[in-house]
Structure formats: C-alpha cells, structure tokens
Amino acid sequence: RQLDEVCLPLFFGWFLLTPAQDQLRSTGSDFLTALDGFKKNAVGQEIPLEQYFKGKRSLHCTTKFCDYGKAEGAKEYAEKPVSELYGSVFDLAVSALFVTPRTFGARVSLTDEQLVLWPADAEKEAESSVPGAGSLPLGSRAHITLGCADGVEPVQTGLDLLEILVLPEVEPVTDLELGSLRFYGEGRWMLELKEPMCAAACFSSFYK
Numbered sequence: 763r764q765l766d767e768v769c770l771p772l773f774f775g776w777f778l779l780t781p782a783q784d785q786l787r788s789t790g791s792d793f794l795t796a797l798d799g800f801k802k803n804a805v806g807q808e809i810p811l812e813q814y815f816k817g818k819r820s821l822h823c824t825t826k827f828c829d830y831g832k833a834e835g836a837k838e839y840a841e842k843p844v845s846e847l848y849g850s851v852f853d854l855a856v857s858a859l860f861v862t863p864r865t866f867g868a869r870v871s872l873t874d875e876q877l878v879l880w881p882a883d884a885e886k887e888a889e890s891s892v893p894g895a896g897s898l899p900l901g902s903r904a905h906i907t908l909g910c911a912d913g914v915e916p917v918q919t920g921l922d923l924l925e926i927l928v929l930p931e932v933e934p935v936t937d938l939e940l941g942s943l944r945f946y947g948e949g950r951w952m953l954e955l956k957e958p959m960c961a962a963a964c965f966s967s968f969y970k
C-alpha cells in the first residue's frame with residue numbers, strides 16, 4: 763500500500779535507535795548539571811534544570827509535521843524521496859545542546875543526503891513566530907526535543923532554536939568539558955559540542 767492521504771501520520775522524522783537515545787539523554791543530563799553549576803555562580807540558582815524540564819517520549823528529529831494530512835503540504839511531502847527512504851537508518855550529527863526558559867533541545871546538523879528529506883518551507887513557516895527565520899539555511903530548524911517546561915508544547919523547541927540562530931554570534935562565556943557555552947540573553951544558552959555526537963536514527967513516522 764502507498765503512503766497515501768488516508769494513512770498520513772502525525773509526523774515524519776528520524777527516530778533515534780535505543781543506544782543513541784541513551785547516549786543523548788546522558789549527555790543532555792551532564793550538560794544540565796554543568797549549566798546548573800555555572801549558573802549558580804553567574805546568575806544565582808533557580809530550581810535544578812533536570813526537574814524543570816519534563817522529558818518524555820522517544821527521542822526524534824521531526825522532518826514534517828503532517829497532522830494526519832491536515833497540515834499544508836503533507837500529501838506532497840509523503841511522495842518521493844520520502845516513500846523510498848522510509849525505514850532507512852541514518853547517522854545524525856548532534857552538534858549542540860540548548861536551553862531556554864521554555865525548552866531543552868539538541869541541534870542536528872543535516873548532511874546534503876539528509877536534507878533531501880527536509881521540507882523546503884520548514885524555516886519559512888516559522889517566519890511569523892521568529893522574524894528572520896525564513897532567511898536561515900535549509901535545515902536550521904532540525905532538532906531533537908529533550909524536554910519542555912510545564913505547559914509548553916514540543917513544537918516550541920525548533921522555534922527556540924531558530925530564535926537563537928537569528929541572533930548575532932556571541933563569544934563563549936566559558937569552556938565546559940563538553941564544549942563552549944554561549945549565552946544569548948533572556949535565559950537562552952547554547953553549548954556547541956567539542957565532538958559532535960553521532961546518533962543512529964531510523965527515518966519513519968509516528969501515529970498517536
């Protein structure tokens with residue numbers, strides 16, 4: 763059976779295999795601990811970040827949110843090359859981790875081969891929420907949600923990433939063991955990993 767209209771999923775994306783999920787969760791947790799430690803000296807401590815963010819579900823990098831066919835462009839997206847690559851395993855490069863008052867996520871740097879699965883309008887679609895996002899390179903929004911603050915929807919993670927990426931580059935505030943830490947104001951932090959993490963992930967889809 764073809765991936766047609768009646769069976770379009772909630773979303774397509776890369777779903778991390780279990781070892782990659784475990785490794786990313788563990789690196790994420792190390793980052794939150796290190797950031798808590800740094801903030802304690804720099805800006806005073808609030809509640810531990812690990813408690814602040816509610817992690818959930820299996821870790822994935824959404825490509826196209828289809829809403830069972832209701833989202834614009836969902837049907838067109840599910841054609842080639844998506845249907846041909848469905849079920850294939852890819853090595854995703856996790857290049858950075860970020861925290862905002864709303865979300866905790868990992869930035870994914872897509873290769874040209876992976877970008878063929880990236881919707882052409884993913885960044886433009888965010889322009890109304892994040893002015894300037896539409897001019898960022900294709901794939902800028904690619905991320906893995908690691909946690910959200912109470913009452914925040916996971917769609918916010920990609921928007922928070924874009925919000926950081928449209929800002930002018932700043933100097934790192936410190937070098938942590940995992941990499942250099944930058945502060946973008948308004949509670950926004952980004953850690954560029956010294957060694958990008960390779961995460962094996964299966965290109966597939968999710969139905970609730």
Ligand code: A2P
Pocket residue numbers: 772773823824826827906907915916917918919920
């Ligand atoms: P993300 O990919 O940032 O984690 P939900 O559980 O809210 O129905 O969302 C299911 C998945 O689809 C989540 O992974 C979520 O965010 C993503 N998502 C939800 N809404 C959108 C949207 N409007 N655009 C892009 N991705 C979305």
